[in-house]
Amino acid sequence: MAQKAMQINSVEDVTKSVKIPILESCIELPIEEETLIELTQKAKDWAIMHGAGMRSKTNFSSDSLNFAPFILTPCSFPRKQFEKALKIQTVLNELTHSIAHDEEFLKKTLAETIKVDEFTGNLYKIYEKILSEGISQDTISVGILRSDYLAQSFEDNNIKQVEINTVASSFGGISTYMKPLQSYVLAELGAYDKLVNLPENNALFGICNAMIKAWEIYGNDEAVILFIIEDISYNICDQRFHEFEIRQMNPKIKVIRKTLTQIYNQSKLGPNKELIVGGHHISVVYFRAGYEPGHYPSQNEWDARLLIERSKAIKCPTIYYHLAGTKKVQQALSEPGMVERFIKDPATVAEVRNIFTGLYPLDDTNEGNAAYVLAMQDPERFVLKPQREGGGNNVYGLDIPDALKKMSKTERKAWILMDRILPPISKGYMIRPGGPIPPPIVDLVSELGIFGAIIGDAKSIKINYMAGHMFRTKISTANEGGVAAGLGALDSPYMVD
Incomplete structure (x- = not known):
């Protein structure tokens, strides 16, 4: 912990010493205003007519749709890092499958969390009942996973895993339509030569x-x-x-x-x-x-x-796959020797560890108390994460000390601390229902999600493959980026070298 703190003292220090890069845009900006207004309306209609939509939370009707928020032209993403994320997904699928079927690991890892986090505790009670009744060795499980990444700008844009989702991994459907939407937009702008840099999904x-x-x-x-x-x-x-x-x-x-x-x-x-x-x-x-x-x-x-x-x-997922996706499991997996529990090949272990960022417990142990002190002293370096999915649950930066002060040492066991990732910036137009016309150019950051599918039982894996990707983008100053939560927009990656 001390060594990590010596390497990166604070987000402020990082931004002073390393300027956050702006990735090359796929087209020259700004787009001429008359063209931009016409193109925005065409793109909205394309989205609605091809089903890239969502129901409104403010004016809900089962008979109508809004277009889902989207980025007009694709944001850039480093090609090598995209390819790395695709390649490692089958390894992460198998790793998650192994964790889900490791009763001893799940019990030990979640032992303290389930005492203070009621929701995770209720999931675990179901897991215990199923264990007591006997999970068959040939019980088939299906994992439809999504591993989410941000590029770490001060580490040559090396991808770092934000989390892995094991339940309700969303936007596989609509994301498939983002490349066609943005290909249409680029073609309307005459940028036909750019289409080759939009990967299939x-x-x-x-x-x-x-x-x-x-x-x-x-x-x-x-x-x-x-x-x-x-x-x-x-x-x-x-x-x-x-x-x-x-x-x-x-x-x-x-x-x-x-x-x-x-x-x-x-x-x-x-x-x-x-x-x-x-x-x-x-x-x-x-x-x-x-x-x-x-x-x-x-x-x-x-x-x-x-x-x-x-x-x-x-x-x-099964209940044990659900538990394998908790933040506490993610944090425990980053500890020395834990990846090696499930993966024996040293080269593969190194590849997995390369995508991890700093993850720390907040329990009443020497390491947990040290993490607490660092979070109080230098909160802008961290994200505080509970055992939840669905977006909108994390605590960021200067809000962390107040949140921690309200927790007892026991309550802290329900949370983990993660090093904040500082991704590179893209510039573009975010198109949202009810948004300004013409839309302004804004600074954006993007998160890449890679889907994986795995089917097997405790003894063997029958099917394991990378299943596609999702790309969502948010305003660079926003903490959360969930599209369903109303904070981000759908996108597709434009490959840059």
Whole structure:
């Protein structure tokens, strides 16, 4: 810990000694105003007419869509780092699969967190019940993962992992349409020569293919795939694209959508632990909800989750995959010797460690107390992260001391501390519903997400592949960048050398 602090004293020191670079833009900016206004309207219409949309949170209607926020022309991203992220995804898939099936590691890592974080504790109670009833060695799990990265500008733009998502890894559907949208925009500007630098993205196919393979493994042509959804699905296009793609790829497969509340009221287990929902035999359960406390308004929803876990349906994710994606597991994995627990090849271990940034516990140990002191003294160097998914949960910079002061040493166990990543800046136009016309040029930073799909049991892995990518961009001064949370915009990467 002390050595890390000596290397980088503060974000302020970094920005003084290393100027945050501005990446080369794919086109010359600014765009002439008349052209920009016309092009913005065309791009909005393209997005809506091709389904790159979301339901409005302020004026919700199930009968209408807004276009999803997007960047007009693609933001740049270092080609070598993009290729590195693609290449390492199958390793991360297998690593996560191994963690999910390591009972001893999960128990030890989460032992203190579950005492103070009620939500993670409730997930763990289900895990314990499933363990006590006996997880079969041949129980198939499906992992549809997304590993998120920022380029660290003061380390030659080397990618650093922000987190890995093991549940409800979103925007595989809409992201597939970002390259065509921005290719259209570039063509309208006459920048045909730039199109070669926009990488292909088959995330929708890659994700749906994993669910279809799981359906085939289950082996019942009459069974259906179940999507677990929120009470209100604002990100409806992203979810529906998966449903429609599955039917197109295999017309035999039906998808049904249910909330956890509906599961509680409509579901039962058959004589051989078949999951029966409203008369449908379920082969695969794909969670697009269930990752935050608000999805469990009563004990009924927790009982529904337990019923699903007890069933023989193939889960995406299982409860143990869900736990493998917690921030505490991410932090524990960064400790010396932990990656080596799961990966034996030294070269591969080095590749994995190269994408890690500094991650520290905040518990009442020597290391946790040292991290607490550093966070209080130099908060702008860090991000404070709880055990949550879905965006909008982290604490940044100067807000960290007040947040920590309100926590007891026991409560701190529910959080981890992460070194803040300072990505390079791009310039461009962010197009949002109700945004200014013409849009202004703004400073932007981008986050790359790589999807992975893995299917297997405790003994072996049957399928493992990289499944596509997501690229989202936010105003450079914004802390959070979630599109569904209303803080970022969809994009596709423009490769620069």
